[in-house]
Amino acid sequence: MDLPKVFPDITPTPQDDGENPICAIQYSDSFKEIMGYFRTILKIGELSERALQLTSLVVEENAANYTGWWYRRKCLSALSSDLGTELIFTSEIGGSNPKNYQIWYHRRALLFSLLGSASDAKYELKYIDTVLVDDCKNYHAWSHRQHIVRTFGLWEGEREWVEGVVERDGRNNSGWSYRWFVVFGKGDKVSLKSEVDYTLKQCSLDIHNESPFKYLTGLLKLSLKDPSKFTSPTPSVFEEVIEKCEGWGSVHAKCCVIDFTRDKDVKVRICGELMEEDKVRRKYWEGRRAKI
């Protein structure tokens, strides 16, 4: 975009950093030019097609410029622009900035007015899939998925979907965390037995993987604290878990035994073992032993 040609009537406002700025950034010439025009446009409050185009450049130069995004939304609204096109722009710029807060926020703000129905929202889940293909632990993408699922009630099929994620990489803890969300988020009663069975199977596949063991601990603790979340009490699962974990004998399995066995001697013995086997956390296990 040839800025002087598009904005012949606008005098760019330069940045005034004083004589002794801190952390002065060595801006490129294009960055300086774009920001110069943007400052003036903002000052006079022009909401126009060319102002909208200018904000594209602003957020392309610096996707974290929240004022750029805010002013862009003002232009979009004043011009009644096509938000579908805007969503494509957002996806494109998001591609090279997958961890930028402002882009994800902009996306959510658009969807808020764009998505009328659950079937529209399903397309958004497809977009999230493409982000997770590149980085299966992207915090923003998982958070956005939860937001969409909760807002539009798209719970169906999500558990099966995330089981696929965990199957591909059992150590993807974001997947485990998401499982908790889909299992408990809707508020339906949960079968403790079937959740424990699934998790124990995952534990058996990799006894050094902390993720399923912590999920298991979380389940059992919740069943003690708030039984109303579950369909029926199944005390036998505790014995099964303790027995299996004792057999596996990894650090995480042993930790699970300490958490749930009632046998104080066993607790003391295992804490002692962990002090030797898990030396980095020696002080922690020592502390646990002292409290038995």
Add this chain to the structure above:
Amino acid sequence: MSKLPSEFKGKGLPEPDGEVTIEEITPEKLAGMQAQQMAKMKAVADLAKSNLGKFDLPKNARYLHYSLSGLPEPYESLDTNRLTLAHFCIQSLSILKDGRLFDVVKGREVRERMIKWIYNLKVTQKVGETTIEGFCGGTFMGNPFNDVFLPTGTPPSTPTSVHLAMTYCALLTLLTLGDDLSHVNAQDIMEGVKGLQNLDREGDGILYGSFKSHCEGSESDMRFNYCALTIERILWKILHPSTPYNGKDDTYINKTALVEFIKKSKGYDGGLALMPEQESHGGSFFTGLATLEIMGAVDEVFEDRDEPIEWGVMRQIGGMQGRRGKVEDTCYSYWVGGGLNILDGGSNLYLDKEPLHEYILKCQHPMYGGFGKAERSPPDVLHTFYSLSYLSLSGFDGEGLEDGLGEIDVVLGCAKETGDWIRDPDKSYSVLVKEKELRDLQALKAASSK
């Protein structure tokens, strides 16, 4: 434009003197030059190698001063957050007890210039009938720079929004530089904070109780809760000179709603997420715990402290990871180490310091100084600050650091002295600033008369 520090000046090419003759380069000469170049590079690499794993105080200080004076083009994406970068550099230099910045006499001019620049980022806004104040992150809006302190309430010619994280950084940095905050309006700042809390239970859903960072459309999460509460903590003695802080006052921040939000962000695994129902994360572990600590509400959320402690200690895999199954990153040394420090009352019992120090030192850049997030990552000011912060809080005093590091206030995230000022219930900032100046001058006098 940025100013280069003196040691970088005068290194340009010399002006040609008289007629310039161009020497012919034969293949033999070229081979000789290449061999010379290779030998030079090897010497530099050998030197870097021999320093590996040793704390390099002069290089780290030089890196920070250099960053304070100017940053390269890739930092453009942080243009709206420059104040954060300044905060990282200045607090880091306080950990290094850097005389060039903090010497009572020699550093005065630099400190005063910095204070002036920071006050130029002060923003006054009118929201409805309420006047609010705060700071933005840089001079990116093009408002004219003022060499005098403007009276509070002067609106900028181009309106800019108050940003919570920038306000947090500004207030802490100003205090650390020896300013007494006499040019801010504490009430207006708190009005700004108040307006950013999500308090519509229906409309805000899971975000109820949390804070946005600014009013131009912002995400809400644990980071801004921490900034909001710290701002209140800093300004408390200005607002209530005769009432000690107890973390319960609801005038500006609805504490019940805030605690409720943090409670809901607790994971099934004992950690804390950035917001409810999400994955536990090292950054929210610290910001959530520090927020609770300031309110005196840690035990209200964590009935059994062993649960979050276990989450924290499990993040050590040599260095620290920020989430289960992720790789090491130096900044989590502080996020998780600082959170654990809060949980164990400052005794630093739980992490195995030796491998953690070793990891952090591996991430120190052998030639430029500064710390990166991982081994062989380029250094940056964020990871430098959090690496130094953990080294400081864990009492690192290894080779290359005979005088030890300056202490930090783990909860507030700044120099310990700044934290002590904030927590001092009796003395105003202006009294504390004057007392420090006098103390420093006397110490200087005593040292020079020896």
